[in-house]
Amino acid sequence: MIHGLAEWKQYTDSLMGADLRSKAIAANTQGFADTLLGEGVPMRDIQTVLLFFARRLAADGQKLPENGAFDFAKLLLLDQSDPRATVF
Numbered sequence: 001m002i003h004g005l006a007e008w009k010q011y012t013d014s015l016m017g018a019d020l021r022s023k024a025i026a027a028n029t030q031g032f033a034d035t036l037l038g039e040g041v042p043m044r045d046i047q048t049v050l051l052f053f054a055r056r057l058a059a060d061g062q063k064l065p066e067n068g069a070f071d072f073a074k075l076l077l078l079d080q081s082d083p084r085a086t087v088f
Contacts, residue, residue, distance in 0.1 A: 028068030
């Protein structure tokens with residue numbers, strides 16, 4: 001089990017290709033967010049985890065997956081425009 005943002009960052013940075021894509025799609029679900037919320041992870045940290053996936057997908061040259069619970073493209077856009085912004 002992954003605990004803390006530093007571990008999530010390390011984990012997402014270790015992924016690439018199809019493995020990265022499948023894990024990002026799995027993380028971009030309401031069920032994933034609900035699981036983390038149930039473990040006491042604040043929504044702001046969940047947003048950061050999803051941002052780690054979005055950044056890694058972009059760095060890996062992949063098209064961002066669509067139709068997930070959260071908008072990866074919006075996360076990246078907000079990340080560049082205002083680090084205090086939130087999509088939740």
